Amino acid sequence: MGLNEYLRDLVKAANIIKEYRGAPVAIAHHNDADGLSSAAILLEAFRREGIETINIPLERVHPLIVKRLVEKYPGLIVFVDLGAGAAPEISRINAGRNTIVIIDHHHTPGVDDQKITILSTELYGISGDREISASSAAYLFAKTLNKSNSDLAYLGVVGAIGDSHHRFGRLESVNRQVLMEAVRQGQVSIEERDGREKYYLIVFGEKLDLDKFAKSLTVLGAVGYLMNGPDTGIKTVLKGPDREYRETLDKLNRLKKEKFEKIIKMLEETGLNRSRYLQWFHVHDMFSPMGVKVIGEFCMEIRNTSLVDKDMYLAGFQDMPKEVPRLGTFDWNIVKVSFRLPSALETRVLSGEMPGYNYIVPRAAKYVGGDIDACHGYACATTFEKGLEEAFVKYFDIAVEEYLRK
Ligand SMILES: [Mn+2]
DSSP states (O other): OOHHHHHHHHHHHHHHHHHOOSSOEEEEEESSHHHHHHHHHHHHHHHHTTOOEEEEEESSOOHHHHHHHHHHSOSEEEEESSSSTTHHHHHHHHTTOSEEEEEESSOOOOOOOTTEEEEEGGGGTOOTTTTOOHHHHHHHHHHHHOGGGGGGHHHHHHHHHHTTTTTTSSOOHHHHHHHHHHHHTTSEEEEEETTEEEEEEOTTSSOEEHHHHHHHHHIIIIITTTTTHHHHHHHHHHHOOOHHHHHHHHHHHHHHHHHHHHHHHHHHHHOOEEOSSEEEEEOTTTTTTSOTHHHHHHHHHHTTSTTSOTTSEEEEEEEOOSEETTTEEOOOOEEEEEEEOOHHHHHHHHTTSSOOHHHHHHHHHHTTTOEEEEEOSSOEEEEEETTOHHHHHHHHHHHHHHHHHO
């Protein structure tokens, strides 16, 4: 299995789209730079085919969200940059009703369901961690749908940079093929610096640093999640930065700074809670209306400050907003927890002396019914029912001790 098989199966998905007649196609997409670029590609490609669409930006796939999606948007639903991991749940909740296509670069357990087509690149041996972004996958799909969509190549690159697929020095594999298509069309330029490649977006006339541009999209999508930020991001990648983009970005950056300063002040006064191995704090709804991706960023920002014990694991809790754009409000009480490591502890995790989050968190989350999205040794996140925070912390310590005994 490889790229050829992936391209072959994209044709099947393209036929599903072309033959589809019915209610507008719902496009459920992640709210980071990769997810926004992916959505932009699909929205534009479908528009060119005369297919009506509606986009639903999501922070994560939750069973109640899937249920609402399936009921509110009967017909065809396309998931992009998320959905692969939750395919069995989606299948169970959909129960044979809607036609569903998942274009993703995350791992999937797969599912045997005639109504669901999973195009996770991982099933084809193409790594979603460094070889292909969801946006590169969406771009290949758009080109399969119609050759004339090759002018969307730069959007594949934007998503790949957003997901840091150039962190080893340069874009590789499928991402690189898409990059070269964008370069040939004069949309992106490459500069070599200290053995690493820097990428610039030139398609809109001005020369934009792609690292900075991709970061700004994630601010729009994540900080501005409940303030129409995702749509501003999608519009910006399709049409170029304008005044609305700059003003929204300024406003969101100011909001984030203000909220971060407030929490830092609070933590300076109260300190963090401590168990045997974990130091943690809870912002409850104080980050509202920002999305829950922000708590991970905040942990990253304080992990090496004097607020934090450099030898302890670090976790931040945030209430999950009850609102999802275009899906309405949800009657849930969920907390999101993000984990990061102080640098000193990170060294000990890398050497294997201490366990990574990929060992600890899935074990502890199991006891509180937590669901895990992506989990690395150095960073992880989970969500579970509010009120179970203390119980979770107890199981966290038990998991660390279990590792240390071995
Ligand atoms: Mn992605």
